[in-house]
Amino acid sequence: EPEVTQTPSHQVTQMGQEVILRCVPISNHLYFYWYRQILGQKVEFLVSFYNNEISEKSEIFDDQFSVERPDGSNFTLKIRSTKLEDSAMYFCASQLRTEAFFGQGTRLTVV
């Protein structure tokens, strides 16, 4: 069965450092998403990506965040200067039509 893979599974970083979270979505999918879940809270939408550009972003997705699909397969989320409050589980999802497929997530811990 096709799957979405995310790396790393866990990343610890110092405040102010840049991190890149990586996702390999399902190859023929068209829509890609990043979500995050702060510990104890609901999963929340960050950004959607279609046709090699951002199609929608949430208020959370400020200038510290960026997404890219640099080589047509990987889909990355970059946080330029991490803050303590960026500590969360980050999930990538890809969709062809209505069904979303989720990666296992990257747990980001900012210290």
Add this chain to the structure above:
Amino acid sequence: KNEVEQSPQNLTAQEGEFITINCSYSVGISALHWLQQHPGGGIVSLFMLSSGKKKHGRLIATINIQEKHSSLHITASHPRDSAVYICAVPYSTNTGKLIFGQGTTLQVKP
């Protein structure tokens, strides 16, 4: 904008019990997702359904589009079913981004 409510928030059951988790949403949708999140945090997609009923092993998901309500049932529950179960629906009718319920934490005791 869709709103999603799940109930109950927490559920403790004895092994073997039949379990029901409910999800209500406010805006008509094309599909609803049921997800499972284990203590490590990873999310696994259980079902995507747009009408009727789906079954996978001991898990059954139903949806009533008119009433904007879905249920996830677990038959013959087992301690390994202990997890957080989350329902998710499209934010609105013209977007694929999802809005998530707060999750139901299930603990099944042996």
